[in-house]
Amino acid sequence: MSLRTNKLFVISGPSGAGKGTLVARVRERRPDLGLTVSATTRAPRPGEVDGVNYHFLSDEEFTRRVETGDFLEWAQVFDHRYGTLVSEVEHRLEEGSLILEIDVQGALNVRERFPEAVLIFIEPPSLEVLEERLRNRGTESPESMELRLQTARHELACADRYDARIVNDDLETATRELLDTLDRYERI
Numbered sequence: 001m002s003l004r005t006n007k008l009f010v011i012s013g014p015s016g017a018g019k020g021t022l023v024a025r026v027r028e029r030r031p032d033l034g035l036t037v038s039a040t041t042r043a044p045r046p047g048e049v050d051g052v053n054y055h056f057l058s059d060e061e062f063t064r065r066v067e068t069g070d071f072l073e074w075a076q077v078f079d080h081r082y083g084t085l086v087s088e089v090e091h092r093l094e095e096g097s098l099i100l101e102i103d104v105q106g107a108l109n110v111r112e113r114f115p116e117a118v119l120i121f122i123e124p125p126s127l128e129v130l131e132e133r134l135r136n137r138g139t140e141s142p143e144s145m146e147l148r149l150q151t152a153r154h155e156l157a158c159a160d161r162y163d164a165r166i167v168n169d170d171l172e173t174a175t176r177e178l179l180d181t182l183d184r185y186e187r188i
C-alpha cells in the first residue's frame with residue numbers, strides 16, 4: 001500500500017490555455033478532488049451560475065470582504081478583482097486534495113502563505129494557438145482579447161517558478177499528464 005497525502009494544487013496559466021477544460025476532465029476521472037469557487041467582481045457570462053462558477057460580488061461587497069480578512073488571496077486580473085475565500089479552503093484539505101484555479105499573481109501569493117502548495121502551470125502550444133482558442137471560445141470582446149493576450153506574455157515568463165508545467169496541445173495527452181502530475185505529488 002502506498003501512502004498518499006492530500007495536497008493543495010494551484011493551477012494557473014494564461015486565459016484560454018485550457019485550465020477550465022482540463023480541470024473539468026480531470027475531475028470526471030477523479031471526483032474526489034475538491035475545487036474552490038472563487039469570488040469575482042466581473043459579470044456572469046451566459047450560462048454561469050452564482051455560487052457554482054463564481055461567487056459574483058459587487059465592488060462594495062468585495063471590498064468589504066477584503067477588509068474583514070475573508071480572502072486567502074485576491075488579485076486584480078484584467079478589469080476585475082478575483083479572490084479565493086478562506087472559507088472555501090479551510091477544513092476541506094482534511095477531506096481530500098483541493099484545486100485552486102487562479103491567476104499567476106494569486107498563485108505566487110498562495111505559495112507565500114502555504115509553501116507546501118503545488119503550483120502547476122498550464123501553457124498553450126503557442127501564442128497563436130492561444131489567440132485562436134480565445135477567439136473560438138467567443139466570450140471576449142476585441143479589447144478583452146487584446147488585454148488577455150498581452151497579459152499572457154507576462155504570465156508565460158513566470159512559468160519557470162512553478163513546480164510543474166503542462167503544455168495543453170492534444171487535450172487527451174494534457175489531461176493524462178495533469179492526472180499523472182497530481183498523482184505524483186500526492187505520493188510524496
Ligand code: ADP
Nearest residue numbers: 015016017018019020021133137168169170171
Ligand atoms: P481557460 O480556462 O484557461 O481560460 P478554457 O478551458 O476556457 O481556458 O479553454 C479555452 C478554449 O480552448 C475553450 O473553447 C476550449 O474548449 C478550448 N480548448 C481547451 N483545450 C483545448 C485543446 N487541447 N485543444 C483545442 N481546444 C482546446
Ligand code: 5GP
Nearest residue numbers: 038039074075077082083084101102103106
Ligand atoms: P475568467 O474571467 O476568464 O473567468 O478568469 C480570468 C482570470 O482570473 C483567470 O486567469 C483565472 O485563473 C483568474 N482567477 C479566477 N479566480 C481567481 C481567484 O480566486 N484568484 C485569482 N488570483 N485569480 C483568479
